[in-house]
Amino acid sequence: xxxxxxxxxxxxxxxxxxxxxxxxxxxxxxxxxxxxxxxxxxxxxxxxxxxxxxxxxxxxxxxxxxxxxxxxxxxxxxxxxxxxxxxxxxxxxxxxxxxxxxxxxxxxxxxxxxxxxxxxxxxxxxxxxxxxxxxxxxxxxxxxxxxxxxxxxxxxxxxxxxxxxxxxxxxxxxxxxxxxxxxxxxxxxxxxxxxxxxxxxxxxxxxxxxxxxxxxxxxxxxxxxxxxxxxxxxxxxxxxxxxxxxxxxxxxxxxxxxxxxxxxxxxxxxxxxxxxxxxxxxxxxxxxxxxxxxxxxxxxxxxxxxxxxxxxxxxxxxxxxxxxxxxxxxxxxxxxxxxxxxxxxxxxxxxxxxxxxxxxxxxxxxxxxxxxxxxxxxxxxxxxxxxxxxxxxxxxxxxxxxxxxxxxxxxxxxxxxxxxxxxxxxxxxxxxxxxxxxxx
Numbered sequence: 413x414x415x416x417x418x419x420x421x422x423x424x425x426x427x428x429x430x431x432x433x434x435x436x437x438x439x440x441x442x443x444x445x446x447x448x449x450x451x452x453x454x455x456x457x458x459x460x461x462x463x464x465x466x467x468x469x470x471x472x473x474x475x476x477x478x479x480x481x482x483x484x485x486x487x488x489x490x491x492x493x494x495x496x497x498x499x500x501x502x503x504x505x506x507x508x509x510x511x512x513x514x515x516x517x518x519x520x521x522x523x524x525x526x527x528x529x530x531x532x533x534x535x536x537x538x539x540x541x542x543x544x545x546x547x548x549x550x551x552x553x554x555x556x557x558x559x560x561x562x563x564x565x566x567x568x569x570x571x572x573x574x575x576x577x578x579x580x581x582x583x584x585x586x587x588x589x590x591x592x593x594x595x596x597x598x599x600x601x602x603x604x605x606x607x608x609x610x611x612x613x614x615x616x617x618x619x620x621x622x623x624x625x626x627x628x629x630x631x632x633x634x635x636x637x638x639x640x641x642x643x644x645x646x647x648x649x650x651x652x653x654x655x656x657x658x659x660x661x662x663x664x665x666x667x668x669x670x671x672x673x674x675x676x677x678x679x680x681x682x683x684x685x686x687x688x689x690x691x692x693x694x695x696x697x698x699x700x701x702x703x704x705x706x707x708x709x710x711x712x713x714x715x716x717x718x719x720x721x722x723x724x725x726x727x728x729x730x731x732x733x734x735x736x737x738x739x740x741x742x743x744x745x746x747x748x749x750x751x752x753x754x755x756x757x758x759x760x761x762x763x764x765x766x767x768x769x770x771x772x773x774x775x776x777x778x779x780x781x782x783x784x785x786x787x788x789x790x791x792x793x794x795x796x797x798x799x800x801x802x803x804x805x806x807x808x809x810x811x812x813x814x815x816x817x818x819x820x821x822x823x824x825x826x827x828x829x830x831x832x833x834x835x836x837x838x839x840x841x842x843x844x845x846x847x848x849x850x851x852x
Contacts (some may be wrong), residue, residue: 422519425747427476428465429494430529434551434567435728438735439485440457441492442742443474451748456516460496460756462532464832470515473732485733488725494808500535505584507798519546520747522740526552526565527785534774534785537759545750546759547743548774549736553723555604558777560765568605569731571723572609577608578719583613583654591713595702596694598720599660603790606658607800609719616640616653617804621660622790623784623848625789628648628664630673632844639807639821639841641705641712646824647677647817651712653805659720662693662809672779674739678850694718735764742769809845812838 425448427441445455455476456463464472474480474492484491497503513521521544523533530548532546537546550557553571555564575597582593597606604622610618617640619633644650673696694716705712722746728736742762746754754760760771777785783809790797811817813833822837 414453414493422514422517424454424456424517425520425522425744426456426458426473426513426516426518427492427522427524428461429490429492430523430525430532431494431552432526432581432843433489433494433714434553434565435488435570435724435726436566436700437490437494437551437730438481438487439728439733439736440522440524440549440551440566440743442481442485443737444743445481446478446549447519447741447744449478449746451596453520456518457492461497461529462498462499462505462509463495464508466497466505468512469511469830473516478701485736487762488727489779494525496668497560498528498532500532506535506539509536512641513540513544518544520547521703521745522547522549522743524549524551524614526550527557527787530557530774530777531785532757534778536845538622541760542758545747547746548759548761548769549739550763553605554599554602555608556600556602556789557761558788559763560743560770560772564604566732567724567728568608570726571605572608572612574723574728574802575719576604576612576725579609579615580654580723581611582717583624585794586652587652589713591652591715592652594637594657594694594698595654595807596659596692596716596718596720598718598723599658601660601663601787601789603658603660605723606656607790607797607803610656610702611796611800613654613656614803615656617806618656618800619661620658620790622792624664625848628661628668628714630665630669630696630700630725632848633661634704635841635844636806637697637701638704639844641701642806642821642824643714643807643811644805646820651710657693659693659718684729692716692718693838702741707829709823710824713848716804717830717839731749738764738769742771745769751823760768787817794815807841807844813843826847 448455454732457474457476459472483838493552499509533548552565553567555568557565563668586593599605607618607620644653698714698716739762759774763770818834822832822834
């Protein structure tokens with residue numbers, strides 16, 4: 413079919429936002445709108461992601477002009493809202509999306525989102541053929557899209573900065589009041605945000621999913637936390653500490669293990685992912701570790717805290733303000749003025765690589781086994797992780813190779829009415845340094 417609908421060319425640019433909010437969304441909307449208008453194209457902002465398009469509704473749109481987007485790059489949130497509506501579950505939903513875009517005369521679509529929205533964009537581009545060109549702009553505070561090199565997804569640096577400030581305050585409260593904080597940080601599959609915050613703040617320890625080669629067990633997490641608490645107490649006489657824990661650990665725990673915990677309810681979103689916010693990992697770990705410490709001669713207070721929603725709609729820092737303008741410009745350049753090698757390609761992800769615009773074809777970003785978007789994980793073999801690990805207080809090999817240390821740790825682990833021997837301590841905790849990845 414030619415790029416015509418009811419006699420009108422599909423020459424408008426559409427913009428929609430999917431997934432969770434991230435700092436910098438409005439900057440992308442602004443950059444896309446201004447550049448498209450400068451090139452003589454009308455721009456339509458589509459509200460609530462794919463939600464209304466999936467119903468065939470073409471009324472929830474707004475024509476954007478210069479005044480609508482001037483200075484919005486300073487604002488958090490999204491002037492077009494966002495949603496997790498998934499048009500890939502049912503063929504009829506995708507057909508309605510395509511029909512709605514044609515009715516709106518949208519021949520060029522910019523999608524802003526994370527891995528799920530990118531997958532939806534890839535399937536839309538595939539279904540549309542040559543009728544609609546699609547450019548995806550990678551957005552997520554999780555930093556888990558497979559971009560080249562070390563370039564983060566936009567929103568990550570702002571979220572990390574704000575998370576750093578919050579954790580910094582909790583670290584001072586911890587020291588002042590002689591208590592521990594268990595801080596769970598948002599991140600569905602990867603530990604980038606938790607590690608980035610913990611590394612910058614110098615927290616007592618950080619736990620991320622990538623440390624584990626296989627499934628994660630709740631008791632293992634409790635052992636890591638309990639071991640850190642005992643070590644800090646035994647070797648430095650400290651009753652305080654802050655542990656940053658990646659929320660994505662929940663996705664690595666077996667469902668039957670989760671459901672065996674009182675009060676845990678399994679809920680999934682439209683893309684099939686666990687609704688991690690519905691399961692309070694911080695509270696679960698606090699409750700279980702406090703039970704372990706209850707009989708000790710020196711009681712430890714643990715406070716649980718989750719950080720995530722506080723970070724998503726923050727005003728972007730300078731890095732993200734500048735970054736998203738380049739991505740927005742890049743999206744329009746691909747859609748309206750593609751290089752010869754991309755003239756017949758109708759769907760890509762726009763990114764920066766060593767300061768240069770680069771376009772990645774959707775098929776390059778999909779996992780050939782699952783068909784879904786590949787996830788960028790923390791590489792625990794890299795120098796940056798090794799340095800972060802070196803400064804954590806956790807049980808290490810030397811704690812079991814040094815007899816005096818092991819005995820000191822065993823004394824800290826002893827209950828008021830029961831002594832823990834060095835051998836018992838070793839039997840319980842030594843697996844943490846022999847079986848987990850990333851150990852020192």
